[in-house]
Amino acid sequence: MLKGMARLISRVHKLDRGRFLHTGTRIPQSIAGHLDNQAPVESPRAISRTSESDPVKHGEQQEGQHYNIPHQDLKTVFPHGLPPRFLMQVKTFSEACLMVRKPALELLQYLKNTNFAHPAVRYILYGEKGTGKTLSLCHVVHFCAKQDWLILHIPDALRWVKNCRDLLQSTHNKQRLDQPLEASTWLKNFKTSNERFLSQIKVQEKYVWNKRESTEKGSPLGEVVEQGITRVRNATDAVGIVLKELKRQSSSGLFHVLVAVDGVNALWGRTTLRREDKSVIAPEELALIHNLRKMVKNDWNGGAIVLTLSQTGSLFKPRTAYLPQELLGKEGFDALDPFIPILVSNYSPKEFESCIQYYLENNWLQHEKAPTEEGRKELLFLSNANPGQLERLCAYL
Amino acid sequence: MAAPCVFCGAAGFYRFFLGSRVPLAQRQGIWKAAAAAELQTGTRSQIVRLKHVTVVTTKKNVAASRHETYTADFIKKQLEEFNIGKRHLANMMGEDPETFTQEDIDRAVVYLFPSGLFEKRARPVMKHPDHIFPKQRAIQWGEDGRPFHFLFYTGKQSYYSLMHEAYGKLLDIEKRQNQLQAEGLDLEKTKTKDLIGSRWLIKEELEEMLVEKLSDQDYAQFIRLLERFSTLRCGAAEEEFVQRFRKSITIQSKKQLIEPLQYDDQGMAFSTSEGKRKSAKAEVVVYERGNGKIKVNGVDYLLYFPVTQDREQLMFPFHFLDRLGKHDMNCTVSGGGRSAQAGAIRLATAKALCSFVTEDEVEWMRQAGLLTTDPRVRERKKPGQEGARRKFTWKKR
Numbered sequence: 001m002l003k004g005m006a007r008l009i010s011r012v013h014k015l016d017r018g019r020f021l022h023t024g025t026r027i028p029q030s031i032a033g034h035l036d037n038q039a040p041v042e043s044p045r046a047i048s049r050t051s052e053s054d055p056v057k058h059g060e061q062q063e064g065q066h067y068n069i070p071h072q073d074l075k076t077v078f079p080h081g082l083p084p085r086f087l088m089q090v091k092t093f094s095e096a097c098l099m100v101r102k103p104a105l106e107l108l109q110y111l112k113n114t115n116f117a118h119p120a121v122r123y124i125l126y127g128e129k130g131t132g133k134t135l136s137l138c139h140v141v142h143f144c145a146k147q148d149w150l151i152l153h154i155p156d157a158l159r160w161v162k163n164c165r166d167l168l169q170s171t172h173n174k175q176r177l178d179q180p181l182e183a184s185t186w187l188k189n190f191k192t193s194n195e196r197f198l199s200q201i202k203v204q205e206k207y208v209w210n211k212r213e214s215t216e217k218g219s220p221l222g223e224v225v226e227q228g229i230t231r232v233r234n235a236t237d238a239v240g241i242v243l244k245e246l247k248r249q250s251s252s253g254l255f256h257v258l259v260a261v262d263g264v265n266a267l268w269g270r271t272t273l274r275r276e277d278k279s280v281i282a283p284e285e286l287a288l289i290h291n292l293r294k295m296v297k298n299d300w301n302g303g304a305i306v307l308t309l310s311q312t313g314s315l316f317k318p319r320t321a322y323l324p325q326e327l328l329g330k331e332g333f334d335a336l337d338p339f340i341p342i343l344v345s346n347y348s349p350k351e352f353e354s355c356i357q358y359y360l361e362n363n364w365l366q367h368e369k370a371p372t373e374e375g376r377k378e379l380l381f382l383s384n385a386n387p388g389q390l391e392r393l394c395a396y397l
Numbered sequence: 398m399a400a401p402c403v404f405c406g407a408a409g410f411y412r413f414f415l416g417s418r419v420p421l422a423q424r425q426g427i428w429k430a431a432a433a434a435e436l437q438t439g440t441r442s443q444i445v446r447l448k449h450v451t452v453v454t455t456k457k458n459v460a461a462s463r464h465e466t467y468t469a470d471f472i473k474k475q476l477e478e479f480n481i482g483k484r485h486l487a488n489m490m491g492e493d494p495e496t497f498t499q500e501d502i503d504r505a506v507v508y509l510f511p512s513g514l515f516e517k518r519a520r521p522v523m524k525h526p527d528h529i530f531p532k533q534r535a536i537q538w539g540e541d542g543r544p545f546h547f548l549f550y551t552g553k554q555s556y557y558s559l560m561h562e563a564y565g566k567l568l569d570i571e572k573r574q575n576q577l578q579a580e581g582l583d584l585e586k587t588k589t590k591d592l593i594g595s596r597w598l599i600k601e602e603l604e605e606m607l608v609e610k611l612s613d614q615d616y617a618q619f620i621r622l623l624e625r626f627s628t629l630r631c632g633a634a635e636e637e638f639v640q641r642f643r644k645s646i647t648i649q650s651k652k653q654l655i656e657p658l659q660y661d662d663q664g665m666a667f668s669t670s671e672g673k674r675k676s677a678k679a680e681v682v683v684y685e686r687g688n689g690k691i692k693v694n695g696v697d698y699l700l701y702f703p704v705t706q707d708r709e710q711l712m713f714p715f716h717f718l719d720r721l722g723k724h725d726m727n728c729t730v731s732g733g734g735r736s737a738q739a740g741a742i743r744l745a746t747a748k749a750l751c752s753f754v755t756e757d758e759v760e761w762m763r764q765a766g767l768l769t770t771d772p773r774v775r776e777r778k779k780p781g782q783e784g785a786r787r788k789f790t791w792k793k794r
Contacts, residue, residue: 128700320700377721381689381712384699393705 048357050100055143058100058108064354066097069142077145080155080189081260083134085391093362101351103344104136108143110340111304116256119298122305122336124264127344128322130388133308134262136344140306141260149256149303150197152246152295154186157266158313160288164273167281171210172237176287183235183288187228190242198222201249207241209234221245240291247295250302257303259295263310267293268332270316296336307336346385352376355387359394367397467530475526482523499524532608555607556615563622566638570629595643597623602644655751655759658685668752672745674771677733679741683749687725689715693742694729707739714747714767718754744770 050065052058058067069078074096082090090096107123114121125133141153160182170176191198201221208214209231215223221242228238250257261267267289273281283289296305309327311317321327324341347355356376359365369375383389483502487494490505502523512520522529537554538544548554548561598606600616626639658666666685671678691698691711702708715721726746730738747767751759762768776785783789 319703320696374719374721378712378716381715381721382705382708384697384708386699389699389705 048354048361049097054146055108055139056146058105058143060105062100063102063105064099064348064351066099066354066358069096069098071096073142073145076193076195077142077151078138078153079192080186081138081141081153082155086135089391093364097358098135098139098142099132099351099354099358100139101132101136101344103132103342104139106342107136107140107306111140111143114304116253116302119301120257120259120303120305122296122298122307122339124324124336124339124341125306125308125344126322126324126327126341128346128386129311129319130386131344131346132387133310133344137260137262137306137308141258144256144258145193147256149258150194150246151258151260152190152243153193153258153260154262154292156263156310156313157261157289157292158263158310158315160286161266161269161271161273161283162313162315167273167275168233170236170287171234172240173287176285176290177281178233178236178287180232180235183239184229184232187225187235187238187242191222191225191229197255198225200254201245203241203245204248207237209237236287240287243291243295247300250300253302255302259303259305260307261292261296261305262308263313264296264307264336265309265314265317265327265329265332267296268329268335269314272315293335298338307339347387347390348385352380352385352390355390365394365397370397467533469535472526472530475530479523479526486523532605534608553609553611553615555609556611556619559607560619560622563619563626563638566635567622567625567629570626570631570635573632574630595645598642598644603642658752666753668749670745670748670751672741672743672748672770674740674744675733675737675774677730677737677741679728679730679738679745681726681728681742681745681749683746683753684725684727685753687723689722689724691726692728702735702739704735707735710736710739710743711746713743714750714762717762717765717767718750718758720750720753724750724753740771743767 048066050062050067052062053068053070055067074090082096086096103125107125110121110123125136127133141151145151160179164179164182166180168178168180170178199220199222202218203215203221203224204217206214206217207224209227213227213231215227224238224241224245228235228242246257267283269283271281271283271286273286275281284293296307298305309322309324311319311321311327314321314327317327324336324339325333328336353376356365356370356379360371365371367375370379379390379393383393483497484494486502486505487497489509490501492501506521506523510521514520537546537549544550546554546558548557551557597620600611600613603616603619604611623639623642626635631639658668660666667682669680669682671680673679693701698708698711702711712721715724728742728745730742732738733741744767747762751762751768754762759768778785781789
């Protein structure tokens with residue numbers, strides 16, 4: 001076991017008599033044979049890192065390698081996009097490195113060849129838990145940001161259907177419910193990521209907020225966003241307006257829209273929210289979800305829709321479910337029907353090596369057995385090349 | 398039976414002589430063992446000093462503290478009955494009475510008297526009287542009261558006579574050796590051969606042999622004396638004397654069954670075995686060549702065992718034999734909980750790997766504890782307690 005004796009004390013006594021020490025109980029022959037064989041790896045950096053930090057230029061050669069996201073991009077492109085564990089890793093290593101993997105490369109290929117005259121194509125990233133769907137999505141988002149697309153990135157749709165404290169009855173439509181906090185946070189992040197578009201895009205209708213405030217036709221979208229941020233009560237409506245306008249104007253050809261939703265199975269699942277009279281709220285009754293559903297429908301052109309399924313935060317779904325059919329349900333599947341599924345799987349051996357190399361370079365693996373061949377084999381066995389599991393395992397070492 | 402008329406005067410004591418089989422010690426009153434024996438042998442009509450007189454007091458369970466004495470006649474009669482009974486039993490079972498062994502008797506008894514009792518010692522049994530009645534000493538003194546053995550008054554006559562005999566032999570050997578040395582014929586002989594593969598009798602076995610209680614110091618002294626024999630050159634008679642006190646032990650690992658390898662259609666060798674732990678049963682098929690992929694009940698092991706501890710258990714046999722990525726495995730497991738299932742699979746894997754591995758490694762595995770079924774099972778809840786060990790909350794009043 002790579003875990004030292006002093007660590008994981010809580011697990012030690014749970015292991016039954018197989019409380020084995022690496023140095024003690026191994027077969028005598030094998031101890032003599034295994035030394036640190038780092039020799040075959042002449043240039044480790046060549047394997048685990050690439051100097052291309054522009055996703056536009058990523059191709060087959062960079063497969064399996066980590067590329068660095070500059071800090072500027074991190075702030076503008078991903079104000080809210082990255083998963084929390086990855087953010088912790090970024091903070092620890094003081095650099096954000098994403099691995100270039102096959103599913104992401106495939107998606108980038110498709111995106112490069114999109115025909116903007118056709119309706120927006122939907123791509124769904126699906127896979128087992130912890131295989132890297134969210135980070136692949138982030139890679140794609142980075143790519144599109146570099147290509148100057150307008151990014152509509154909803155980091156976790158599942159956060160909108162659970163644990164919401166305040167629900168207001170919508171001013172726009174009496175039957176629906178507003179979520180002011182979530183909407184306003186999202187608007188803030190949207191503003192940070194798409195600053196330059198906000199002044200370019202003009203609103204094509206007049207919107208009346210209340211007796212005193214209204215947005216005139218022809219004013220920039222930025223005003224709507226400001227209104228949503230300052231007046232939290234109208235934040236949800238602001239979000240709805242933004243989505244509607246973008247949908248309408250994307251076909252004009254001035255800009256391309258990328259709709260990136262993580263955890264899209266939230267839109268068609270169940271919610272854990274209840275009204276004051278304890279009756280369950282269906283997702284349609286939440287204004288945010290309703291608008292998002294309209295956005296994800298492919299009746300507009302001039303962009304692409306990239307979606308990710310997520311079992312981790314999903315409600316009322318078994319842990320082993322990972323296929324679109326299971327997670328989206330019949331309704332969701334029908335709504336999303338013509339889509340391109342992209343499977344994200346565990347690391348290939350090359351990618352696994354690259355990941356370990358990356359951790360070693362950053363001095364993340366402190367255990368003395370970690371760099372050795374046996375250590376890698378153990379890690380491979382224990383994590384079964386699952387990126388999420390590997391990350392959690394290495395956290396202890 | 399001894400003439401009851403001698404004591405007829407005492408009223409109400411008829412039940413004293415209900416059957417000769419009833420052990421004397423159960424009777425009320427105080428009897429001297431010697432006196433009782435004399436009574437039973439009966440022909441002597443001397444005055445027997447009896448102190449039983451008219452006391453009707455019931456002494457509770459005096460029998461338990463007394464030794465039960467069986468006379469030689471009694472044992473002989475039991476032996477005759479046993480032999481006759483054996484022949485009858487053989488006839489009943491339709492087998493040849495001449496070659497009816499003890500195992501046959503046991504089988505016949507189990508067949509004829511099926512018992513549902515859990516305690517094995519409470520079930521009906523038919524064995525040679527020597528096995529049933531504990532060995533007892535015959536009367537150690539003659540008619541005149543003089544003891545037969547010259548060491549009777551030491552209290553532990555058999556033990557001291559044995560020591561005396563052994564020491565006498567030692568002296569003989571030394572004398573012989575001195576004679577040979579004086580004559581100049583010096584032959585060297587190694588003595589270690591008889592010590593390997595056998596052990597000294599333990600104290601209980603020695604006590605059984607001598608029909609006498611020993612203390613720990615006595616036993617230690619005796620063993621030390623016997624060990625002196627191994628330093629000297631002894632003849633055949635002395636060797637035989639020493640061998641009487643040694644018991645051979647079988648080498649543990651020879652008992653491990655090694656499954657034969659089986660070959661499937663493509664010529665790939667595989668090996669199957671089963672394992673159990675705490676009500677979980679697992680059956681495992683290990684293939685000789687593979688990538689290290691493991692499937693449990695048709696599901697990948699990463700998904701079946703999300704907890705790292707369980708996967709560590711699965712890893713242990715492979716890691717111990719240094720064959721981490723070399724075998725493929727297919728398991729089916731049922732029952733128990735997650736930890737029990739992991740333990741069951743581990744045991745089954747270790748047993749299956751025995752057939753791919755040298756005998757030495759099998760011995761190492763056995764010493765590491767990989768091949769032993771864990772005997773711990775859930776302890777039964779007892780009445781009057783809340784659980785197996787936990788008592789109800791103690792209230793002072």
